[in-house]
Amino acid sequence: MPGELDPAGRVGIMVTANTYGHPAVLANITATVDGITRGRLEFGLGAGWYEREHRAYGIPYHSVGESIRRLGEACEVIRRLWTQSVAYFYGQNNQLTETRCEPKPVQKPHPRIVIGGAASS
Numbered sequence: 001m002p003g004e005l006d007p008a009g010r011v012g013i014m015v016t017a018n019t020y021g022h023p024a025v026l027a028n029i030t031a032t033v034d035g036i037t038r039g040r041l042e043f044g045l046g047a048g049w050y051e052r053e054h055r056a057y058g059i060p061y062h063s064v065g066e067s068i069r070r071l072g073e074a075c076e077v078i079r080r081l082w083t084q085s086v087a088y089f090y091g092q093n094n095q096l097t098e099t100r101c102e103p104k105p106v107q108k109p110h111p112r113i114v115i116g117g118a119a120s121s
Contacts, residue, residue: 009040010040010041010042011033011037011040011041011042012033012041012042012043012044013042013043013044014042014044014116015044015045015046015114015116016044016045016046017046017047017048017049017050018045018046018047018048018067018070018071018074019047019048019054019059019060019061019062019067019070020048020057020059022094023073023074023075023077023078023094024077024078024081024094024096024099024101026045026074026078027077027078027081027082027101028081028101030043030078030105030111031081031082031101031102031103031104031105032103034105034106034107034111035103035105035106038106039105039106039107041105041107041111042111042114043111043112043113043114044113044114044115044116045071045074045075045078045113045114045115045116046071046115046116046117047064047067047068047070047071047117048061048062048067049067049117049118069092070093071115073091073092073093073094074094075113075115076089076091077089077091077094077096078113079110079113080096081096081099081100081101082101082104082105082109082110082111083104083109083110085100086098086099086100087099087100087101
């Protein structure tokens with residue numbers, strides 16, 4: 001019937017920039033979306049490449065190397081929150097102490113994290 005949701009369809013954002021929010025908040029938001037959609041979340045995450053947008057939003061912009069390092073750290077924070085009952089993490093930019101993410105995502109062991117990126121010469 002027109003207008004009905006395809007129950008097999010996937011839901012999500014192709015790629016969101018890691019720099020636009022704290023990874024623990026993103027983990028909770030995405031776990032909720034995965035639950036609401038009964039495990040249909042597609043989760044794309046990137047380092048944040050668009051300097052002009054960062055400046056316009058007042059978000060700090062980092063070098064490519066620093067952005068990639070922060071992306072790796074964010075992926076670890078998100079993965080821990082999705083899979084551990086109580087998460088701990090002590091990185092350069094993120095710290096978790098007795099942190100919980102409930103409810104957990106429906107997908108097991110967790111939704112896949114698709115890393116978005118581009119290269120230029």
